[in-house]
Amino acid sequence: QVRLAESGGGLVQAGGSLSVSCAASGRTVSSFAMGWFRQAPGKERECVAAISRSGGSTYYADSVKGRFTISRDYATNTVNLQMNSLKPEDTAVYYCAADRNSGPFIKATMYDYWGQGTQVTVSS
Numbered sequence: 001q002v003r004l005a006e007s008g009g010g011l012v013q014a015g016g017s018l019s020v021s022c023a024a025s026g027r028t029v030s031s032f033a034m035g036w037f038r039q040a041p042g043k044e045r046e047c048v049a050a051i052s053r054s055g056g057s058t059y060y061a062d063s064v065k066g067r068f069t070i071s072r073d074y075a076t077n078t079v080n081l082q083m084n085s086l087k088p089e090d091t092a093v094y095y096c097a098a099d100r101n102s103g104p105f106i107k108a109t110m111y112d113y114w115g116q117g118t119q120v121t122v123s124s
Contacts, residue, residue, distance in 0.1 A: 002027040002113050004096045009118030016086055020118055022079040022096030029072060030054075033103020034079040035111060036070060038092035038120075045095070049081060050104035059104045064090075086122045093117040 008020040022034065035050040049070035050059040058070055069082040079096065097111035105111065 002032065002098055004098060004113055004115035006094065006096050006115045006118040009094060009120045011121045011123060012086055014086060014088055014122055014124045016122075017082070017084045018086060018120060019083065020081045020094050020120065022081075022115060024077050024079075024098065028074065029077050029079055029098070030074050032098040032100055032113075033105055034070075034072065035097040035099075035103075035105060036079075036081045037095045037097055037108060038090075039095070039117075040089075040092040043092075045108050046092075047106045047108065048094070050106060051079065052103045054102070057104055059106055083120070086120075088122050088124050090120065091122045092120060094120050 003025045005023045012018045033053045036048045039045040051070045055072045067085045071080050095117045096115040098113040099111045
């Protein structure tokens with residue numbers, strides 16, 4: 001199995017940048033397609049970005065295209081989400097997810113493993 005742990009969440013002003021990371025243990029991240037999801041109060045969990053097992057293919061939600069970047073670091077066994085030009089509507093709990101297939105995958109139901117989430121709050 002793999003255990004996922006998110007880190008890097010916090011409070012940032014609108015227009016600023018923040019990076020969240022997902023560290024995997026038990027198995028290397030190279031064995032999984034990875035995704036970043038977010039969930040705000042009163043809203044369903046939304047896929048923000050996803051990356052294939054090999055890192056060769058990525059997906060971004062329309063709302064974050066051009067602002068967010070997902071990347072893999074196989075050496076450190078982590079997946080990163082760089083968030084730039086943050087907006088108040090980006091405020092949510094951000095979750096890391098993993099699936100053993102090649103991906104990338106957009107649907108939450110495709111993922112087998114989830115982290116506990118990290119809070120990202122964007123103030124105006």
